[in-house]
Amino acid sequence: MKKLTLLVLVTMLFLLNSNAQNPIIRDQFSADPTARVFNGKIFLFPSHDIPAPAEMKRKDWFVMEDYHTFSSTNLTDWTDHGVIVTQTKVPWLTRINYDMWAPDCVFKNGKYYFYFPVGGRIGVATADKPEGPYTVLDKPVEGMGGIDPCVLIDKDGQSYIVTSMGRFNIAKLKDNMVELDGKPQTLPNFPTKGLIEGPFMFERNGIYYMTYPHVQDKIERLEYATANNPLGPYTFGGVIMDESPTGCWTNHHSLVQYNNQWYLFYHHNDYSPKFDKNRSVRVDSLTFNADGSIKKVIPTLRGVGITPATSKIQIDRYSSKSDLGASISFLDTLNTFKGWKTSLSKQKAWMQYNTVDFGAKIKTVTVNASSASGGTIEVRQDKPDGAVIAELKIPAGNNLNTLSAKVKKIQKGIHNLVVVLKDTNPVDVDWVQFNE
Numbered sequence: 001m002k003k004l005t006l007l008v009l010v011t012m013l014f015l016l017n018s019n020a021q022n023p024i025i026r027d028q029f030s031a032d033p034t035a036r037v038f039n040g041k042i043f044l045f046p047s048h049d050i051p052a053p054a055e056m057k058r059k060d061w062f063v064m065e066d067y068h069t070f071s072s073t074n075l076t077d078w079t080d081h082g083v084i085v086t087q088t089k090v091p092w093l094t095r096i097n098y099d100m101w102a103p104d105c106v107f108k109n110g111k112y113y114f115y116f117p118v119g120g121r122i123g124v125a126t127a128d129k130p131e132g133p134y135t136v137l138d139k140p141v142e143g144m145g146g147i148d149p150c151v152l153i154d155k156d157g158q159s160y161i162v163t164s165m166g167r168f169n170i171a172k173l174k175d176n177m178v179e180l181d182g183k184p185q186t187l188p189n190f191p192t193k194g195l196i197e198g199p200f201m202f203e204r205n206g207i208y209y210m211t212y213p214h215v216q217d218k219i220e221r222l223e224y225a226t227a228n229n230p231l232g233p234y235t236f237g238g239v240i241m242d243e244s245p246t247g248c249w250t251n252h253h254s255l256v257q258y259n260n261q262w263y264l265f266y267h268h269n270d271y272s273p274k275f276d277k278n279r280s281v282r283v284d285s286l287t288f289n290a291d292g293s294i295k296k297v298i299p300t301l302r303g304v305g306i307t308p309a310t311s312k313i314q315i316d317r318y319s320s321k322s323d324l325g326a327s328i329s330f331l332d333t334l335n336t337f338k339g340w341k342t343s344l345s346k347q348k349a350w351m352q353y354n355t356v357d358f359g360a361k362i363k364t365v366t367v368n369a370s371s372a373s374g375g376t377i378e379v380r381q382d383k384p385d386g387a388v389i390a391e392l393k394i395p396a397g398n399n400l401n402t403l404s405a406k407v408k409k410i411q412k413g414i415h416n417l418v419v420v421l422k423d424t425n426p427v428d429v430d431w432v433q434f435n436e
Helices: 002-016
Strands: 031-038 041-047 066-072 079-086 104-108 111-118 121-127 147-153 159-164 168-173 200-204 207-215 220-227 235-241 254-258 261-268 280-286 326-330 340-344 350-357 364-371 375-381 388-394 397-406 414-421 427-435
Touching: 031 104, 031 254, 031 261, 031 280, 041 104, 079 111, 079 121, 104 147, 111 147, 147 200, 200 254, 235 261, 340 350, 340 414, 364 375, 364 388, 375 427, 388 397, 397 427, 414 427
Parallel strands: none
Antiparallel strands: 031 041, 041 066, 066 079, 104 111, 111 121, 147 159, 159 168, 200 207, 207 220, 220 235, 254 261, 261 280, 326 340, 340 427, 350 414, 364 397, 364 427, 375 388, 375 414
16 A cells, blocks of 8 residues: 555656656657547557667668557656567567558457558557557458558548558458458559658548658658548648758658647657657647648647646747747757756846746745856746746856745746846756746
């Protein structure tokens, strides 16, 4: 009982210190996220980038050996349910090539069907619960090749599977969800060049959307096309997300509606800026126009959701910042999963973090910060010239230190948090936390 109580307390502490910021998976690389809603939760089925093992000759390519699944009820706190499928336990796989690309998972006939590409074929694993355990079936989907399977269960109950390999191939599935009901057909009207991976299909208000990464220029951007039935023909609709401004070659995604809001899950090389074969999952809000077209999503570090003021707020996941004197860098370049810090180097430089819940009875604010020469920061609400709610003098030194100050009159409710450098002495800030 004591152990159980301790476990509950540790879990509560973890939840209190989690924030809805990008990337959302923070202890491992994750990519190609497929998000699904099961039993009132978001379940995330990404691929899993790992460093190249010694036996691999090519060290500069994607390496994936297994799949994890994650779940959340608030898009903020994610539970890792561990490995659900690994390449060494696929009974029909004859070679180990670390090519477990993007998967998908759907629910039908009382079971969860997990589809995954490996060895040029599409495997299936089944489970009674979305988090598993999963059992890999003895054979792949016969007649369906390619990578990155996506499965759509239409409103009439008919299921479709689509895969990619320089083109999109689609086929109906039988009711058993593991056999094709007819031969695959190639979908026309899609680009003949730069179409490599990642189809994700869904239906909304009678419109069928095929969304996909496409190399229009040098790296992938996210695009979509629409049709009035799953088999098309599809008409190009537009761009969902532009190419990465930092040059990450791939992007891969899914769209899902949860609690009346649509979200775009995608990936970027946040934790590995010099090697874009190690990616991390992000999420941002997505909206539709009245005619069903998709509004372009601008990627953010802030991500989605409301952050409690009493959590450790990583302002380096900023919503906006001053043009001069505000930057971010890794806390530890040898272990990037430790995260980032904010550096304010010019007087009145600022960093803003949006949508913080100041609903608690706050008395003090604590920061983890450093300043080689000793600097002063102001904590403000709403905007860079908003009301000062606290001032903290950071003692001279090169190491991060935790210090607190009393909070002046503070506005309750949802507000933006802004940290401003008061004087000319640079300050580094790891996190900010308000205390009851």
